[in-house]
Amino acid sequence: MFTFERTVAYSETDRMGITHHSNYVKFMEDTRVAYLRAIGLPFEKMEEAGVLSPVVSVNVNYKTPSTFADVLVIELKVAKYTGVKLEVEYTMTNKESGAVVATASSSHAFLYKNKVCSLKKVMPDADELLRKELELSK
Amino acid sequence: MFTFERTVAYSETDRMGITHHSNYVKFMEDTRVAYLRAIGLPFEKMEEAGVLSPVVSVNVNYKTPSTFADVLVIELKVAKYTGVKLEVEYTMTNKESGAVVATASSSHAFLYKNKVCSLKKVMPDADELLRKELELSK
């Protein structure tokens, strides 16, 4: 299981005194970026191959508030990968208290020359990597 | 149907040249804030009554990209209201092209003195308003 740590910034809180809920969508992306780099598929590699991976949907369930200076431990796992679609799941935990702060998921497509593509065709090595990751997460 | 217009700011775009996906969660909140004000239930009124309404979940489906200077027309409707939970749905359309940019939903609880509460008990007039809105949206 891939884990990533992210400290909540002052600018990410709101007047309720807690982390503004929109920021968790950024935390998910930060985790995804670190994960893809860790498995050998950094964005530069995808960009060089002319592949973009836009976000198709996000879903966040807020469980416990977090706030400034809290360290979130974010677990990421590949929930589904079909060659044309990637689904990722996240569990965010407060490092100090152990409380689950949020669970979330996001799904992603792959674009080549602005058209939806099969990653297997345009980046077979990336396809291989994600299939392996899917297996590992089962 | 309540509608709200929101122009995408330069700072809300990303290096893919489009509106960063996390911003749609902010657009939802901006719409909700305008909506609650429009129906006579502005945040000041809830704050005075000691009621907070945290976000319990958000869900966004991205359909077509938008970018800097695009005007989004955001429709909001109350999908569910039980007295302790509120569910809201959003449809965001590009004003110029008419394309659906995103559909989304969010759910909300009510807190009184940091405890989940029934809005009917702590703010009966607000409860009445939301029940009426639920009826209208059917």
Place this chain on the structure above:
Amino acid sequence: MFTFERTVAYSETDRMGITHHSNYVKFMEDTRVAYLRAIGLPFEKMEEAGVLSPVVSVNVNYKTPSTFADVLVIELKVAKYTGVKLEVEYTMTNKESGAVVATASSSHAFLYKNKVCSLKKVMPDADELLRKELELSK
């Protein structure tokens, strides 16, 4: 004098209960964008001409806090324009109380094919417009 109104969003507040200070830099940009459109020099026109206008410096003096739902009236005036550099000044006032919330300035260069350029050479009509604006602001 050009004026622009901007309502503070919930997501723009912080746990001190006020508008996070970084957001004023965004408000300045929003005002600049609206101003350039108003004088007939929208970003699309500059982009078509291959001209980018990066921010060279910003300076903000915070006078009175603002918070969620406050409407800021932002005045903009061209303080200096030399053909290669543009300096803009801002005064942000709370619409309801009339209090000055912040004064600010920003300076901007012009790039053509990634090199600093004279706007007079690459976009003579834009140069004309900005010289006129400078005169008007005196």
Place this chain on the structure above:
Amino acid sequence: MFTFERTVAYSETDRMGITHHSNYVKFMEDTRVAYLRAIGLPFEKMEEAGVLSPVVSVNVNYKTPSTFADVLVIELKVAKYTGVKLEVEYTMTNKESGAVVATASSSHAFLYKNKVCSLKKVMPDADELLRKELELSK
């Protein structure tokens, strides 16, 4: 000299392909927060003492663009400290290229019970720490 490292997030870029200029104001705050923690003056300590430290002004000079995944090395030094006002200077360098990305400064007041105060009176130990830091930075 205190240094802090900060990686630019995808969400912090804009459609020009570079880090949006407003984010540097957040990087300054992130650095300040880490610095105050490092010298033994974390925000929790100030909050417990009832002291707030609002930003009075910021100034940023943009030298070289940065973008997604760049690591910025941010140096911070105390430029001035009078007991009622704190001035901090920052130099942000691209870790890989060594290029100076931005230089910046910010000034801060101290509030006790919503009034400007002398830190020496309300938090003598914090005052001591900052005076020492000022000496060290000379």
